[in-house]
Amino acid sequence: MKSFLTLECLSKKFPGKKTDSDYVVFDDISYTIEKGEFVCIIGHSGCGKSTILNVLAGLDKPTTGYISMEGKEVVGSSLDRGVVFQNYSLLPWLTALKNVTFGVKARFPNKSKAEVEEHSLKYLQMVGLGENVNKKPSELSGGMRQRVSIARAFATHPKLLLLDEPFGALDALTRGNIQDELIKIWNETKQTVFMITHDVDEAILLADKIILMSNGPGACIAEEVLVNIPRPRERGKVIDDPGYYKIRKHLIKFLVERSSDFTGDKVRKSPITVDPTQDN
Amino acid sequence: MSSLNIKAAFLSIVILFVGLALWEVFNQAPKATEELDEFALLMGGEDKEARVPPPSKVFKHAYKELSDPFYDAGPNDKGIGIQLFYSLVRVLIGFGAAAAIAIPLGFVIGMSELMYKALNPFIQILKPISPLAWMPLALFIIKDSEKSAVFVIFICSIWPMLLNTAFGVSNVRKDWIKVAQTHELSKLKTAFCVILPASAPTIFTGMRISIGIAWLVIVAAEMLVGGTGIGYYVWNEWNNLDLNSVIFSIIMIGLVGMTLDLILNALSRLVVYEE
Incomplete structure (x- = not known):
């Protein structure tokens, strides 16, 4: 096999x-x-x-x-092949949510805006970032940033x-x-x-x-x-x-x-x- | 507001008033202490000696000018508002044209090492040329003094924006490019969704430098080409020996320049990000 x-x-x-x-x-x-x-x-x-x-x-x-x-x-x-880098590699001008939707939009170009957002929020929730989704990476701790990065990677399936x-x-x-x-x-x-x-x-x-x-x-x-x-x-x-x-x-x-x-x-x-x- | 800011503002006001007071006191007309001789009498007395006017007179004049800034009484007598408007329009056209060329070109230079190396010698030679040195050539080719002034603004605005854009684009963190790559973004999408926002703060810094230089140069350019504009106004009032107007317009040039910088600074805050 x-x-x-x-x-x-x-x-x-x-x-x-x-x-x-x-x-x-x-x-x-x-x-x-x-x-x-x-x-x-x-x-x-x-x-x-x-x-x-x-x-x-x-x-x-x-x-x-x-x-x-x-x-x-x-x-x-x-x-x-999704990647999570050691230094998080989030785009600092986007909020946590937008960083995830960035990946989701690239993966599922046919999803509507609302679907993309819903899908992204689901994964942010999974990594325990429910409340801070509208913060920029600079406002998040290192751990939180890496959670966003993991959510982005998993959300793109x-x-x-x-x-x-x-x-x-x-x-x-x-x-x-x-x-x-x-x-x-x-x-x-x-x-x-x-x-x-x-x-x-x-x-x-x-x-x-x-x-x-x-x-x-x-x-x-x-x-x-x-x-x-x-x-x-x-x-x-x-x-x-x-x-x-x-x-x-x-x-x-x-x-x-x-x-x-x-x-x-x-x-x-x-x-x-x-x-x-x-x-x- | 912090107490430091309040203290600083207070100190600024004190410095302003002390400065104005000293200027006022040391600029009083000397008292006639003895009999005027015949010559002095003919010339209207010592008091008519040419002297930098004291602030009180400048302010009085400024108030008069500012209460009717847009009057137009013929080619040599227009309000300060009209003159500043002419200069601003020239700066904005020249600056806008420069931005429209410098930012895309800077992008290309920043993205491609080949283009950078090929164009760098030209940029290095053209950049240190005083923009006014282009004036005779511009007048000869364009055959229009007004457009030549705009061209001079264009040529002086282009370099800081070009170099800053190229620098910003070529120094985008490799990690962010990798993010674009692993998300299968096309070249064009990478440029607009990653490189542009990443380099926007550097590009805006270039724009701020450019508009500052453009505002410096427009005064000199208009002194040369004449006709309208704040530079022409200053020179014209000097020829009229109206120092009140000269000082007043100097202050206005400073205020407008500061406003231009503040506007661009406010715009750049929209694109600045913290890492």
């Missing part, structure tokens, strides 16, 4: 100066994502996570390899949602609250999500699978870690799951000890899958 999303032998290289060899950000990235999966990618800075996400979003081009979604090659940007470290700039408490909102909205929409994060706990809370990247340059996918914790998950309860600390330990051990000297097994076509909850 064809996978929903296939990354085939992606690499990104920058030409070196005359004598140097090319600078390789990542090499030979192959991976598949099924419909409805929530995949997080973790790795140290410089391993090319953001570049992979930008390639998926159509904002950057890989040096080699290709991506296909539902059997069609991914070229350029499309509303089928993309087939694939790309989240580029969406909570990286938020304090821990705010981050927790928005993670709850994200889980809620994800439970309702069952979006396919590809998310970059630096936060191990966040990845375990949200993801079905976690991709571990080895360090750059020349980064590759080291492992695919299954998060074998039943849904629906809650922030307060997920830590009581017996598998939680096994997964957490596995991830941290990798990031601290193994990621730097990991050399990809070039023969293998797809990364090994690990389920830490099954280990003893």
